[in-house]
Each structure stands twice: as C-alpha cells, then as structure tokens.
Amino acid sequence: MGRVYLPLQELRAFGLSEEDLRAHRVDERWRSFMRFQIAWARQLYAEAWPGIALLPSRARWAIAAAADLYRGILEVIEREESQGRCGSMSGNPWPRGGKPTRKGRPALQ
Numbered sequence: 147m148g149r150v151y152l153p154l155q156e157l158r159a160f161g162l163s164e165e166d167l168r169a170h171r172v173d174e175r176w177r178s179f180m181r182f183q184i185a186w187a188r189q190l191y192a193e194a195w196p197g198i199a200l201l202p203s204r205a206r207w208a209i210a211a212a213a214d215l216y217r218g219i220l221e222v223i224e225r226e227e228s229q230g231r232c233g234s235m236s237g238n239p240w241p242r243g244g245k246p247t248r249k250g251r252p253a254l255q
C-alpha cells in the first residue's frame with residue numbers, strides 16, 4: 147500500500163486500521179472518520195483566513211486562492227463520499243466553472 151498520510155492514532159480512535167485502508171473498506175467507521183477530518187480541516191481554514199490579510203499584499207491573492215481551492219477539495223471529498231465514491235476525487239474543486247470565490251468570507255484588504 148505504501149505510505150499512509152492519515153493520522154494513525156485518529157484512525158484507531160474510529161476503529162480503523164491500515165488493513166481497512168488496504169482493503170478500501172468504506173463503512174460507517176470510515177464515514178465518521180472523514181466527517182471528523184473534514185470538520186477539523188474547515189475549522190483550521192476558518193481560523194487561518196484572517197491571517198491572510200496580514201500577509202504582504204503581493205502574496206494575499208495567491209494564498210487566498212489556494213485556501214479556496216483546498217476548501218473546494220473538502221467539498222468534493224464530502225460530495226464523493228456521500229455518493230459512495232470515496233477516493234475517486236472526480237469533481238472540480240473550483241466553484242462556478244473554475245474560478246476561486248470568497249464564499250462569504252471577508253474581503254482581503
């Protein structure tokens with residue numbers, strides 16, 4: 147299988163093992179784990195967003211665009227998982243035809 151880029155302690159806390167990953171088991175344990183990871187990532191992104199305004203102006207747009215892209219990836223993961231296609235990542239993480247948006251987050255100064 148190679149490397150596992152998921153926190154093993156958290157996998158175990160949800161009753162999952164590396165064998166479950168190798169076997170591509172998608173059950174309620176996996177879904178709960180993914181909901182937890184997505185919520186945690188969203189919290190981190192929300193906490194980090196105000197800090198983007200503190201960056202030099204020439205860097206803000208690029209970092210804000212990356213932040214939107216990563217938020218979009220979370221949405222795609224969540225949508226794919228909810229449709230039983232966990233791991234396929236076939237969706238476009240950019241909303242509205244490939245352009246980043248702030249989705250209600252404060253404008254950068």
